[in-house]
Amino acid sequence: MDKWEMYMEIQQLIKKGFSKSKVAEKLGVSRSTIYRNLKKSPSEMAEWVESLQTRRKKLDTYKELILSWLQEHPDMSAAQVQDWLQERNPSLEIGESTVRAYVRELRHEYKIEKETSPREYEAIPDSPMGEQIQVDFGFTKQRTINNKEVKLSFIAFVLSNSRYKYKEWLDRPFTTEDVIRAHENAFKWFEGIPGELVYDQDSLIVVSENGGDLILTKEFQQYKDTRKLNLRVCRKADPESKGRIENVVGFIKHNFAKHRVFHNIESWNEQGWQWLNRTGNFKIHNTTKKRPVEVFSLEKQHLRPVIQKINVINKYENSISRSVHKDNTIRYLSNRYSLPLGTFSKYETVGVKESEDQHLLIYIPETGELIAKHKIPEGKGHLIKDRNHTRNRSKGIDAFLDTVANQFKNKEAANQYLTTLREKYPRYIRDQLQIILRETKRNSDDLLSVALHECERRKLYSATDFSDIVQYIKRQRQVNDTVNDNAENVTPINSLSSWIMETEAPKREVDTYTVLMEGDSQ
Known part of the structure; x- marks a missing residue:
């Protein structure tokens, strides 16, 4: 139901004697929406609806980019769209509701259905501040830049009260020593140790529950005694005991990792920590309605300080x-x-x-x-x-950068773009340059120039962004070529873009309804 239809429906139901609460319940909207509609006269409502049709939205600049994401990944959430936009444009300030509404409109306009797999959880009360950290493992399968599949493992931590999070990834299975090292890094991240740590039954930590008297692996038992940790292991089929970390694992998989291209484990972890600061710990939590980072500033005062530093010695079995x-x-x-x-x-x-x-x-x-x-x-x-x-990777970057820039028609513009990449990714500039060099060998000079211009215009300073834009432009051109081949046999009725034709049934002008409404109200 569009806004004008809703307005007319509200007016009719009110005239029939329904209360505002009943109207809101019947139409499935909030009472504030009913009040806003009743405050407007028919002519005011008509002007407002017309202004919405011509008003430029804040995200229109990124429409084609967002649309390409949704078409390639139909299951992509609005929250992930927002994170990807802010990752590529750190200065972009946009509300969650704005992104949700915009994505919803694009899905409706281009008929992109979203795949969902809902899961039910039971609400449990919050732990006191500093009382508990929940820990769990997860894994994902990612596509590499060569379109190969790689399995990645991660360990995640979350403070139960503030929902402040930490995570680490490996491109191989975790060992007990890896788990201990991750704990040390997590305590450094949290600036303290909680009253208890809650785990699932994992063989890297627990050998047996032994009727409640936990038997830990030798390495983790030694670590527990050294750090004086208080552990609790969830029973099987008891997800509610660690519902916080279950949600975090899902959040990491579907907001951070999903559809992201893997380059190497170092850059992957660095992107993960940036994501924590940008989204994981900064985004307002749906349950608490607060930012985890803000609540954490209070909760960390209740954690036990990390006094001594422990050197985690790796004791690989049979090493x-x-x-x-x-x-x-x-x-x-x-x-x-x-x-x-x-x-x-x-x-x-x-x-x-x-x-x-x-x-x-x-x-x-x-x-x-x-x-x-x-x-x-x-x-x-x-x-x-x-x-x-075989070589010192700190040398030869200038020559490499110059080699890549020479592949573009506008070398000066390419140099400026690549220099920005070097400033943004000093540790991974060689990887960034290799990705762009690979694209220059695969594509025409004209396509590369258009992609470079689009990246500069949209302030997308990343080799993966450049690669995405190249692929997007190629897809657009393929669609345009198909449309042009059939142009002699097709007469577009109403064109909204260069590659989509839409036909619309005749609609009566809004003024017709305005006159009727105003005449009826006199």
Whole structure:
């Protein structure tokens, strides 16, 4: 029902003697909507409806971009649309209701149905401030820039009262040592330790419930005693005990990770922490109606301070150590494996362990930090090298940037754009440049120029954004070519855009109804 139809329906129901509350209930709207409509005369309502049809909306600038997201990902939520917009345009200030309404209109206009899978939860009371953190694991399958699929794992933490969150990702399964390290990072993020930590039954932490007397893994029991943690493990089929973290895991999957392209685990984690600050902990919570970051400023005062620093020593099961040679390699089973340049000057030995997928994991024993991962070959006497280990990645960026800029017709504009990328992603500029270079080899000069102009105009400073815009323009041109091929046989009746034809049934002018209403009210 459009606004004018609703206005007429409200007027008719009121004249029939229905109360305002009954009218609101019958039409499925709020009473404030009824009051607003009753305050307007028919002529005022007609002018307002007409102004809505011609008024430019705040998100019209991003209409084509949002529409491309919805068409490619029909299950995309309005909340994720808002997060993606603000990720690409940090200065954009837009309300949640505005984005929801705009996305709803686009879905209706272009007939894009949203897929949903609702789940019911039972309400439980809030814990006191500083009392509880809930912890859980999750995993997602992401597409890489090469359109391959990779499985990622994450651990998430949430303070039960403020809903303030933290998360970490790995591109391999978590070990107990990884879990302990994530706890240390989480306590640093939260600036303290809660009264209790609530977990699901996970083999990385719990060996057995033992009738309520928990038997923990050896490593986690030692960590629990050192940190003096109070643990509680949920019983099976008892999701309500950790409903907060269940929601957080779903929020991370569907708002942050869904449809996002994976490049490498370092940039993925960095994007995740930016998302926490921008959306995860800043967005107003649907239940508390408060921003988690604001409530956290009070709750952190109730946490137990982290006094001592713990060095988490990685004790991989069946792991061994190897000496680092001056050519930055190690020897393992008659083969040599490369390490990042500079490893020899920092470490005398490293730890190694074979993974289940036939890879050799090389890590720093003191911290457990993974520094290299190689496929174990068949045979002996091989030198297995990672090309990223053969050069100093801090050098040659200027030359690389210049090489990429030369692929564009307007080198000066390209240089300015790439320089902005370098300022925004100093740690990942080489990855950014490689993505753009790949696009320049696949596409025409004209298409690249249009994409560069669109990115500058929309202030989209990211290689993935540039790639998205290139693909979007290509799709648009393919649709336009199809429309042009059939132009001789098709006569558009009413064109709203260059690639969509719409036909509308004849409609009577609003003035006709205005005259009738005003005549009836005299």
